[in-house]
Amino acid sequence: MDAKSKSLESSLTVPSVQELSLQNPQKVPQRYIRDDADHDFCTFPSSDPSLTIPLIDKAKLVNTDTQQDELHKLHLACKHWGVFQMLNHGVSSVNNMGNEVKRFFELPLQEKTRWAQKAGSLEGYGQAFVTSQEQKLDWNDMIFLKSLPIQNRKLDLWPQNPPEFRETLEKYSEDIRDEAISIVSFITLALGLEDTKMSESFHEGLYDIRMNCYPPCPEPERVLGIIPHADNSAITLLVDFGDFPGLQFLKDEKWVSVEPIDGAIVVNIGHIIEVMTNGIYKAPEHRAVVNKEKERLSIVTFCYPSPSIDIGPVKKLTDEGNQQAYKNMTNAEYFNRFFNRKLDESFIDSLRL
Template identity: 85%
Template sequence: MDTKNESLESSLKVPSVQELALQNPKKVPQRYVRDDGDDDFCTFSSSDPFLTIPLIDMAKLVNADTQQDQLHKLHLACKHWGVFQIVNHGVSSLKNMGNQVKRFFELPLKEKKIWAQKPGSLEGYGQAFVTSEEQKLDWNDMIFLKSLPIQNRKLDLWPQNPPKFRETLEKYSEDMRQEAKSIVSFITLALGLDDTKISESFHEGLYDIRMNCYPPCPEPERVLGIVPHADNSGITLLTDFADFPGLQFLKDGKWVGVEPIEGAIVANIGHIIEVMTNGIYKAPEHRAVVNKTKERLSIVTFCYPTASMDIAPAEKLVGEGNKQVYKSMTHAEYFNRFFNRKLDESFIDSLRL
C-alpha cells in the first residue's frame, strides 16, 4: 500500500458508498473487495457464551452499596477486554442525535456535499485516512466533526440541514463529555489510583465525533465497514442504531460481535489510557462488518484529555519493580507521532520504550 501521504490529517475524496448502494449492484466494486482467503468477514465468533462483551451498570457504580462489586467488574472488563457496554447511564440525548444523523444521511448527495471535507482536513462529510488512489476502501460514509472545546468547532462544516442537527449535536457533545469524565473517574478508581488529575483532564478535554453510515452491501462477506484498528483516544464512546451486530472486537484471536442493546453506550479503551495505565488496560482492536439488506448507523465520540496533560504512565504504576512500558510525551508529541506515521505500521508499538 502506498503510504507516502505527508500526514494522516487529511483524506482523498472517494465515491459515496450510499450512492453505490442505491444503484443496487450485484457485485462490489473491486476497490472495496478485501477477501484474501485469510478471513471470513461475516463470521461472528460469539457462539461461546463466555465470549460476550462485558456489561457495566452505571447505576451500580454510583451506588455506595454496589460500587465495589461493579468496580471489580469494570477492572476485569478493562484488563481482559478493553471494551464494555454501559447501561443505566442517564444520557438522554442518544435517540435525538440518532434521529438527526439518520435524517442527514437521508439527504440527497448534493446536499450532503455542502458539508464535505476540505483539502488538508479530516473534518466534514467524506472518508477518513484515504492516502492513495490504490488504497482499499471501507464500506461506509461518514461525517467527522470536532466538537469540544467550543473554539475547535468549524461551524461551516456543521450541517444546518436537518434544521436541529447543530443544537442536538451540542447537547450530545456535552452529555458525552460528562459521561467520559464519569467513566474515566471510575476507571482510575478500579485501578486503585486516588489521583483525580486524569479524570479531571477529560472535563477540559478534546471531543471529536464521527457519525457513520454503513449501507447495505450485495457481498458483505467481501468488504469491511471499517478495517481492524485500535483508537488513539483516551476512551471512545459509541452509540449503535442497528438491530444487528456490526461492531466486532478481537478477543483471544476471535472476532466477537457486540449485540446492540437499545440505549446502551459501548465504551472502549484508547491508546492514551493504555499509556497512562502503563499497559495494564489495553486498547482493543476492533472493526465493523456490514449487512446484505440492512443499513447501520453509529455515532462515535473520541474523548481526549486536555491539551495541557502529558501522555505518560501514572507515577503510581511505575517504579518499585514495575517497569515503565511506554514513553512519556506531551500532548503535542503524541498527536504528531500519530498523524505522521505510516498507515500500515503499529502506532502503539512506536510508543513503547
C-alpha cells in the same frame, strides 16, 4: 506520493458508498473487496457466540452499596477485554442525536456534500484516512466533526440541514463529555488510584464525533465497514443504531460481535489510557462488518484529555516494581507520532520503550 499527502490529517475524496448501494449493484466494485486478506486480522475466525462483551451498570457504580463489586467488574472488563457496554448511563440526548444523524444521511447527495471535507482536513462529510488512489476502501460514509472545546468547531462544516442538527449536536456533545468524565473517574477508581488529575483533565479535553452510515452491501462477506484498528483516544464512546451486530472486537484471536442493546453505550479503551495505565488496560482491535439487507448507523465520540496533559504512565503504576513500558510524551508529541505514521505500521508499538 509526496510527503505532505502522507499525513493522516486529511483524506482524498472518494465516491459515496450510500449512492453506490442505492443503485442496487449485484457485485461490489473491486476497490472495496478484501478477499486477499490484505490485513492479518481479516484472517481470524468470525464471531464466537460463546463470548460476550462485558456489561457494566452505571446505576451500580454510583450506588455505594454495590460500587465495589461493580468497580471490580469494570477493572476485569478493562483488563481482559478493553471494552464494555455501559447500561443506565446519563446521556439523555442519544435518541435525538440518532434521529438527526438518520435525517442527515437521508438527504440527497448534493445536499450532504455542502458539508464535504476540504483539502488538508479530516473534518466534514466523506471518508477518513484515504491517502492513495490504490488504497482499499471501507464500506461506509461518515461525517466527522470536532465538537469540544467550542473554539475547535468549524461551523462551516456543521450541517444546517436537518434544521435541528447543530443544536442537537451541541447538547449531545455536552452530555457525552459529562459521561466521559464520569467513566474515566470510575476507571481511575478501578485501578486503585487516588489521583483525580486524570479524570479532571477531561473537563478541558477534546471531543471529536464521527457519525457513520454503513449501507446495505450485496456481498457483505467480501468487504469491511471499517478495517481492524485500535483507537488513539483515551476512551471511545459508541452508540449503535443498528438492530444487528455490526461492531466486532478481537478477543483471544476471535472476532466477538457486540449485540446492540437499546440504551447502552459501548465504551472502549484507547491508546492514551493504555499508555497511562502502563499497559494494564489495553486498546483493543475492532472492526465493523456490514449487512446484505440493512443499513446501520453509529455515533462515535473520541475522548481525549486536556492538551496540557503529558501522556505517559501514571507514576504510581510504575513505582510498585513495575517496569515502565511506554514513553513519556507531551500531548503534541503523541499526536505528531499518530498523524505522521505509516498506515501499515503499529502505532502503539512506536510508543513502547
